[in-house]
Amino acid sequence: xxxxxxxxxxxxxxxxxxAVDGVSFSLPxxxxxxxxxxxxxxxxxTARMLVGLERPDSGTIRVLGEAPAATLRGRTxxxxxxxxxxxxxxDPYLSLDGRLTVGSTLDGVLRLHGCHDRxxxxxxxxxxxxxxxxxxxxxxxxxxxxxxxxxxxxxxxRALAVEPAVLVLDEAVSxxxxxxxxxxxxxxxxxxxxxxxxxxxVSHDLAVVRYVCDEALVLLRGRPVxxxxxxDLLDDPGHPYTRLLLDSVPRPGWDPETIARxxxxxxxxxxxxxxxxxL
Amino acid sequence: MTLLEIDAxxxxxxxxxxxxxxxxxxxxAxxxxxxxxxxxxxxxxxTARSALGLLPARARxxxxxxxxxxxxxxxxxxxxxxxxxxxxxxxxxDPRAGINPVRRIGDFLTEPLRLTKGWxxxxxxxxxxxxxxxxxxxxxxxxxxxxxxxxxxxxxxRVMIAGALAGEPRLLLCDEPTTALDVSTQAEILAxxxxxxxxxxxxxxxxxxxxxLAAASCDRVYVMYAGRIVEQAPAAELFGxxxxxxxxxxxxxxxxxxxxxxxxxxxxxxxxxxxxxxxxCAFAARCTFAEPGRCDHSAPELLPLTAAPDRSAxxxxxxxxxxxxxxEARP
Ligand SMILES: Nc1ncnc2c1ncn2[C@@H]1O[C@H](COP(=O)(O)OP(=O)(O)OP(=O)(O)O)[C@@H](O)[C@H]1O
Ligand code: SF4
Ligand SMILES: [Mg+2]
Numbered sequence: 001x002x003x004x005x006x007x008x009x010x011x012x013x014x015x016x017x018x019a020v021d022g023v024s025f026s027l028p029x030x031x032x033x034x035x036x037x038x039x040x041x042x043x044x045x046t047a048r049m050l051v052g053l054e055r056p057d058s059g060t061i062r063v064l065g066e067a068p069a070a071t072l073r074g075r076t077x078x079x080x081x082x083x084x085x086x087x088x089x090x091d092p093y094l095s096l097d098g099r100l101t102v103g104s105t106l107d108g109v110l111r112l113h114g115c116h117d118r119x120x121x122x123x124x125x126x127x128x129x130x131x132x133x134x135x136x137x138x139x140x141x142x143x144x145x146x147x148x149x150x151x152x153x154x155x156x157x158r159a160l161a162v163e164p165a166v167l168v169l170d171e172a173v174s175x176x177x178x179x180x181x182x183x184x185x186x187x188x189x190x191x192x193x194x195x196x197x198x199x200x201x202v203s204h205d206l207a208v209v210r211y212v213c214d215e216a217l218v219l220l221r222g223r224p225v226x227x228x229x230x231x232d233l234l235d236d237p238g239h240p241y242t243r244l245l246l247d248s249v250p251r252p253g254w255d256p257e258t259i260a261r262x263x264x265x266x267x268x269x270x271x272x273x274x275x276x277x278x279l
Numbered sequence: 280m281t282l283l284e285i286d287a288x289x290x291x292x293x294x295x296x297x298x299x300x301x302x303x304x305x306x307x308a309x310x311x312x313x314x315x316x317x318x319x320x321x322x323x324x325x326t327a328r329s330a331l332g333l334l335p336a337r338a339r340x341x342x343x344x345x346x347x348x349x350x351x352x353x354x355x356x357x358x359x360x361x362x363x364x365x366x367x368x369x370x371x372x373d374p375r376a377g378i379n380p381v382r383r384i385g386d387f388l389t390e391p392l393r394l395t396k397g398w399x400x401x402x403x404x405x406x407x408x409x410x411x412x413x414x415x416x417x418x419x420x421x422x423x424x425x426x427x428x429x430x431x432x433x434x435x436x437r438v439m440i441a442g443a444l445a446g447e448p449r450l451l452l453c454d455e456p457t458t459a460l461d462v463s464t465q466a467e468i469l470a471x472x473x474x475x476x477x478x479x480x481x482x483x484x485x486x487x488x489x490x491x492l493a494a495a496s497c498d499r500v501y502v503m504y505a506g507r508i509v510e511q512a513p514a515a516e517l518f519g520x521x522x523x524x525x526x527x528x529x530x531x532x533x534x535x536x537x538x539x540x541x542x543x544x545x546x547x548x549x550x551x552x553x554x555x556x557x558x559x560c561a562f563a564a565r566c567t568f569a570e571p572g573r574c575d576h577s578a579p580e581l582l583p584l585t586a587a588p589d590r591s592a593x594x595x596x597x598x599x600x601x602x603x604x605x606x607e608a609r610p
Contacts, residue, residue, distance in 0.1 A: 038461040038462075038463065038464075039432075039461050147549035147550075147552075148319070148549075149549060150549065177318035177319050177488065177550060178318070178488070178490070178529055178532045178533050179318065179528055179529060179532045179545055179546035179550070179565075180318075180545070180549060180550075181532065181545075182531075182532035182533075182534075182543040182544070182545030182546075183545040183547075185534065185543060185545075186542065186543055186545060189542075204461060204462055205462075206536060207533070207534045207535060207536040208534055210534060210536065210540065211534035211540065211543070234536065234537075244463055245462060245463060246536075247466075248462040248463040248465065248466045249462060249491075249536055250465075250466075250469075250489065250491050250492040250494075250495035250496065251491060251494075251495055251536065252494055252495055252515065252518065253495075254495040254496075256466040256467070256469040256470035256473060256496075257470045257473070257474070259463065259466035259467070259470070260466055260467040260470040260471075263463050263466070263467060
C-alpha cells in the first residue's frame, strides 16, 4: 500500500540556527505519528514543511507516492498536493473566517474545490459538521459565538472538507479544557479509523499522544532522538531525553526535584549550549 | 488563626446571568498546599485574586475573605497594602506578561522594596541578589542587569517567584505558574516552589487546570465549576475516587499515561459561560446523573460526605452514585 507521506532527511535552518535536521518517517494510510519535544525542538517547523508553509533546505516530502513538491510541474499538480495535506493550528481562527458563519466557510471551501451544485454542498456541509459532532446551530454561528472546542472542531471540519489524505495538527488540542479536549480527541480517532486519514500530531502531552497515535518521534534540538511505537517508547524509553520527558509528567509519587537534576544532566551531556545558558 | 479563609464569597458582575463566584468557601492553613482545579472561566483566578483583595471593578461582593484574620472585602487601602506587601503574594501564569519587558530584572525586583519598605538602592539590591540565588538562578549579579528577553521562560518564571518572595510572604498564590512552560521546565519550577514552600513553611494555593498536576503536588484539592466549589478532598482520594459527577467527568476525559487505554468519555457540551445560568445545579445540563425534578430546582450546597467527613461535595445524589470506574483504571 502506498504511504500517505514519505518524508526523508528534512533539514531547515534559519541563519545560524538549525531548526530541523534529519527528520525522516513514513505514514501509512490511517496511521498516526506524534511529534514530541520541548518548545524550540523543531516540531512546528516540521509540521509547516509538511503542509508546504515552509520550504526545506534539503530533504524530500512525497505525498501519496507523488514526486516531491519542488519538482511538481503545473498548477493542478501543486493544488492537488496542497489539498492532500491539511493543517489544523492551535488557534482555530487561523483556519476560520471570523466574519463568516461556520456553514458558509465550509460551503466556500467546497465551492473552491470544484463542487458547483448548491444542494450537494449543503448536504456535504451537514455531513462534515456531523463528523465532528456539530449541528445546525453551530453551522449558523459565527466562530466567536462558539465555544473553544466547537471552534476547533469547526476548524477540523474545514480541513476535512477538501478530503485530505493527511491532517497535520500543531498543538491543536492544547488550549482546550480537558472535558472538551476529549471530545476533539475522539473525533480524531474516529476520522482515522473510519476514513483512513493519516495524522501527524504535534503535542507536548505524552498521554494525549498515546491516546491518538501509533508511533512517536521525539525531537531534541531539531534532531530525532527516538522514533518507535508509542507503547514501546513509554514502556521503555531508549534515550535519556525521552525518559526525562516521560518522568516530567506529573503523577502521584512524582518527584520534581529528581527530574530537575536529571534535566541538567541530560542537557549538560548534550552537545547543545542553548540549555547550558538556560540553566 | 487560619492563614486564608474564604467564606461564602459571592461576586456578581453587572450584566452577567450568573455570579462569577457563587458562595465560594475555601480554607488554607499555614504550611498547607491546596490545589484549585477547574476549567477555563470557572472562577479560579478570581478566587485567588480575592486573597489579595483584588476583586473585579463594579462587582457586587458579599461574604468574607480573611487573611490571617483580616477581612479584605471592603478593606481600606492601608489594610490591603499590609496584606499585599507582607503576607500574601502571587505568581502568575505568563512571566513575559507579568514583567515589564523594557525594564531590567534588577528594577523589577528592587523597585517594590524601595517603594514599600523605603529601602535604599544598595539595601534593595543586596536583597534582590539573595532572592535570585534563592530561586536557583546561576549568576545573580548578571541577572540584575539583564532584560526579560535575555532570559528563557523558565528563568523568567524564577524571577517572578523571586519577586513574589520579596515581602517574605506566608501565603503564596500560584495561578497556573507552569502552564506557559515545557513539561520538564514545569517540573523544575514545581521543585523550586515545593522546596521554598517546605523551607519557609508557606501556605500555597496552586491553581491549575491539570488535575494530575494537582494530585501530584497538593495536600488537598478544591474543584470549581461555574463559579462554585463542587468538590473538596485530600489529593490522593480525589484522584483515586472522585465523587462529584463533574470531577468524574474530568478524570474520564483525561487520557491516562499508563494502564489500559479505553475510549475517553468526554463530558458532553461545554462549560457554562457568564451569559448562561441554571435554576438548579450548574452542572445539570452536562451531568449523566441529573435527575429532573431534583437537580434543576435549587443549587446543591457543598456538604461533608457522611462516609468521609474530610471530604465534601455539592451534589444532591452524591451518596447514591456508584463508585466510579476510573478508580480501577488508574494506578
Ligand atoms: N474583572 C473582570 N471583569 C469582568 N469579568 C471578569 C473579570 N474577571 C473575571 N471575569 C470573568 O469571570 C469568570 C471567571 O474568571 P476566572 O478568570 O476566575 O476563570 P479561571 O477559572 O481562572 O479561568 P482560566 O482557566 O481560563 O484562567 C470568567 O467568565 C471571566 O471572564
Ligand atoms: S446535583 Fe444532580 S445534576 Fe448536579 S452533579 Fe449532582 S447529580 Fe448531577
Ligand atoms: Mg485563570
